[in-house]
Amino acid sequence: MSRRRFRLRWALAVFLIALIFRFIFLLEFQSVPLAQTPTMDMEYHHQWATAIAEGREFIDGAFFRAPLYPTFLGIIYTVFGDGFWAVRIIQALMGSLTAALVFLIGLRI
Numbered sequence: 001m002s003r004r005r006f007r008l009r010w011a012l013a014v015f016l017i018a019l020i021f022r023f024i025f026l027l028e029f030q031s032v033p034l035a036q037t038p039t040m041d042m043e044y045h046h047q048w049a050t051a052i053a054e055g056r057e058f059i060d061g062a063f064f065r066a067p068l069y070p071t072f073l074g075i076i077y078t079v080f081g082d083g084f085w086a087v088r089i090i091q092a093l094m095g096s097l098t099a100a101l102v103f104l105i106g107l108r109i
Contacts, residue, residue: 011101011104022096036084048067052070
């Protein structure tokens, strides 16, 4: 087995382990009231993303916060609807991919 294939298998294992832990967290998180009703920053980003998904302006003038994350959420809301599950699953996948990439970077260093 080549070194590259060996590294990719371990990176896949890291990805899957990270994903399993994230999904366990998501299943447990559903019993928390915050999971169903956004507050503070979560609510602000949700309202902004909903406005983006609906094609209307949320803020006139200068941005109070950086618009990349609400735009990302708005795209997800446009494709999957404004429920929180799609966002959480996509973020779990991205976080797990990040863990695998950090593993590969660590091997390279």
